[in-house]
Amino acid sequence: xxxxxxKVTIIEVGPRDGLQxxxxxxxxxxxxxxxxxxxxxxxxxxxxxxxxxxxxxxxMADAAEITADCLDADSLNIVLAPNRNGINRVYAAxxxxxxxxxxxxxxxxxxxxxxxxxxxxxxxxxxxxxxxEKNYFVRACISxxxxxxxxxxxxxxxxxxLCREFVEAGVDELSVADTIGMAAPNEAYSLFSxxxxxxxxxxxxxxFHDTRKLGLANIFASLQAGISRxxxxxxxxxxxxxAPGASGNTATEDVVYMLERxxxxxxxxxxxxxxxxxxxxxxxxxxxxxxxxxxxxxx
Amino acid sequence: xxxxxxKVTIIEVGPRDGLQxxxxxxxxxxxxxxxxxxxxxxxxxxxxxxxxxxxxxxxMADAAEITADCLDADSLNIVLAPNRNGINRVYAAxxxxxxxxxxxxxxxxxxxxxxxxxxxxxxxxxxxxxxxEKNYFVRACISxxxxxxxxxxxxxxxxxxLCREFVEAGVDELSVADTIGMAAPNEAYSLFSxxxxxxxxxxxxxxFHDTRKLGLANIFASLQAGISRxxxxxxxxxxxxxAPGASGNTATEDVVYMLERxxxxxxxxxxxxxxxxxxxxxxxxxxxxxxxxxxxxxx
Numbered sequence: 066x067x068x069x070x071x072k073v074t075i076i077e078v079g080p081r082d083g084l085q086x087x088x089x090x091x092x093x094x095x096x097x098x099x100x101x102x103x104x105x106x107x108x109x110x111x112x113x114x115x116x117x118x119x120x121x122x123x124x125m126a127d128a129a130e131i132t133a134d135c136l137d138a139d140s141l142n143i144v145l146a147p148n149r150n151g152i153n154r155v156y157a158a159x160x161x162x163x164x165x166x167x168x169x170x171x172x173x174x175x176x177x178x179x180x181x182x183x184x185x186x187x188x189x190x191x192x193x194x195x196x197x198e199k200n201y202f203v204r205a206c207i208s209x210x211x212x213x214x215x216x217x218x219x220x221x222x223x224x225x226x227l228c229r230e231f232v233e234a235g236v237d238e239l240s241v242a243d244t245i246g247m248a249a250p251n252e253a254y255s256l257f258s259x260x261x262x263x264x265x266x267x268x269x270x271x272x273f274h275d276t277r278k279l280g281l282a283n284i285f286a287s288l289q290a291g292i293s294r295x296x297x298x299x300x301x302x303x304x305x306x307x308a309p310g311a312s313g314n315t316a317t318e319d320v321v322y323m324l325e326r327x328x329x330x331x332x333x334x335x336x337x338x339x340x341x342x343x344x345x346x347x348x349x350x351x352x353x354x355x356x357x358x359x360x361x362x363x364x
Numbered sequence: 365x366x367x368x369x370x371k372v373t374i375i376e377v378g379p380r381d382g383l384q385x386x387x388x389x390x391x392x393x394x395x396x397x398x399x400x401x402x403x404x405x406x407x408x409x410x411x412x413x414x415x416x417x418x419x420x421x422x423x424m425a426d427a428a429e430i431t432a433d434c435l436d437a438d439s440l441n442i443v444l445a446p447n448r449n450g451i452n453r454v455y456a457a458x459x460x461x462x463x464x465x466x467x468x469x470x471x472x473x474x475x476x477x478x479x480x481x482x483x484x485x486x487x488x489x490x491x492x493x494x495x496x497e498k499n500y501f502v503r504a505c506i507s508x509x510x511x512x513x514x515x516x517x518x519x520x521x522x523x524x525x526l527c528r529e530f531v532e533a534g535v536d537e538l539s540v541a542d543t544i545g546m547a548a549p550n551e552a553y554s555l556f557s558x559x560x561x562x563x564x565x566x567x568x569x570x571x572f573h574d575t576r577k578l579g580l581a582n583i584f585a586s587l588q589a590g591i592s593r594x595x596x597x598x599x600x601x602x603x604x605x606x607a608p609g610a611s612g613n614t615a616t617e618d619v620v621y622m623l624e625r626x627x628x629x630x631x632x633x634x635x636x637x638x639x640x641x642x643x644x645x646x647x648x649x650x651x652x653x654x655x656x657x658x659x660x661x662x663x
Contacts, residue, residue, distance in 0.1 A: 067550055067553055067585075067588075069550065249622060249625035249626045250584045250622070250626065251366055251368065251626045251627070252625075254366055275577075275655075276655065276659065277618070277621060277622075277655040277656060277659065278574075278577065278579075278580055278615075278618050278654070278655035278656075279580060279622060279655075280577075281577055281578060281580065281581040282580040282581040282583075282584045282622065284581070285549045285581045285584060285585060286366075286584060289366075319576070319577050322576060323548060323549070323576075323578060323581065326548035326551075327548045327549065327550045328550075354653075355577070356574075356575065356576040356577035356578075357576060357577075360575065360576065
């Protein structure tokens with residue numbers, strides 16, 4: 066028999082992980098409408114924006130304005146902060162949920178944020194402690210958890226070790242990512258089975274890119290490993306500018322379609338999700354190529 | 365633990381199911397080169413062509429020439445025949461493996477071949493008997509095994525009943541198809557678990573379309589149901605002209621990539637498969653959009 070949950074939580078990462086990869090600046094007003102319509106579609110947990118340096122990621126220069134406008138009591142509104150500077154900007158905003166991130170791969174972390182994985186952790190641990198003292202919800206995003214574009218295969222033990230460090234530091238959620246979309250379903254099953262066994266008191270989230278069309282198969286495998294939280298991106302937006310070969314995230318609409326068709330409740334309205342995508346679509350440098358969107362707009 | 369086979373057989377359906385959906389005639393010489401290169405890539409079971417009426421499907425008008433040229437002792441060279449006329453043309457050729465087909469859905473079968481499912485079976489049973497007496501390998505293709513574009517959900521019992529009729533008629537293989545790419549992984553698991561339980565002495569093959577990007581997830585689910593044979597199409601060619609909304613088959617290269625990455629042997633060389641696709645690509649009316657092809661040609 067298949068082991069499937071009755072309910073799954075989708076964490077929408079389109080406004081942050083998705084738009085961050087768009088070279089042309091998407092107007093702040095459009096971002097706000099996009100976020101608002103995503104929430105109306107039922108997406109109650111969301112990465113809103115990122116307090117990275119506007120010099121490095123101009124697309125996220127409006128982080129403070131987006132945060133100020135898009136907070137609401139009904140949703141888990143997560144903002145990213147890469148370092149102490151970012152955290153100080155978060156404190157000036159009024160939000161209550163923060164994501165920090167680090168790559169298991171040292172080479173990736175160096176290219177991504179110019180620090181070794183170890184240096185990142187040394188900086189983040191006191192920050193996490195501080196955030197928890199201030200009652201923030203803290204999400205740790207673990208990138209290159211399976212493969213690295215520079216180092217290749219990442220040992221499962223390395224990923225587990227980093228996850229444990231975050232858990233011991235007191236985070237509320239681990240979002241474990243296949244950053245370059247190379248994990249095979251048996252690898253997804255293996256890592257997430259071990260994670261669900263080892264960490265029973267934490268929110269465990271899987272984040273798959275659809276680079277090789279393996280996103281849905283990996284999600285199906287992870288469901289069987291006991292995972293019931295997935296990061297996805299409306300329209301399949303996103304990727305990673307520092308990971309050669311990486312394309313979009315697994316599309317929210319394709320994941321919701323698959324889950325609902327299996328009788329798993331997501332609380333998400335696909336028609337309203339299509340409306341959200343239409344808000345941002347004219348401002349993107351790419352086509353939406355999720356299966357559901359293509360079928361929906363053709364018919 | 366995951367239940368995965370060590371080895372999987374891929375039945376390449378590109379030259380038949382794939383090209384049949386191309387409106388512009390692909391030159392016979394190109395088809396022959398395509399088939400030859402697919403075989404060199406390790407695809408040892410293949411639907412070569414179809415002896416349908418050239419009036420209905422002009423693309424297959426060269427069925428006799430393709431068959432005469434592409435038979436070889438190392439491969440299972442399958443040709444389709446929809447009815448008595450087709451079978452008589454097969455007898456004039458020198459091949460040894462024939463596929464017959466019927467839809468579980470009566471409405472679909474009527475639209476597809478202008479006969480009720482029952483009338484199709486009444487015509488096919490003596491043909492199958494005759495083919496087996498002549499020592500042909502007989503493959504039964506069961507379309508609309510999950511959903512029908514006209515009738516919606518097909519009851520599992522209906523599909524099982526039709527499969528049993530074919531097995532009792534003496535076929536060697538059942539190829540059970542999600543013709544419009546609507547099956548969810550739990551439905552794939554359910555039907556194929558029952559089929560592998562009920563029919564232990566027959567080759568059981570799953571055929572998934574990738575219309576909603578569920579192809580790989582459905583294959584992963586079917587592996588766990590004990591299936592180790594899959595119909596796929598190089599480049600994701602194909603679909604069904606009579607099934608509104610249906611797009612391509614699950615791409616051979618995406619399936620092989622996923623399987624090999626899980627340590628499952630397919631015997632297929634992906635570089636050589638890319639060469640086969642390049643032969644036919646300039647003659648197609650559509651882009652190749654498999655994940656593997658897009659990554660391979662970008663890099």
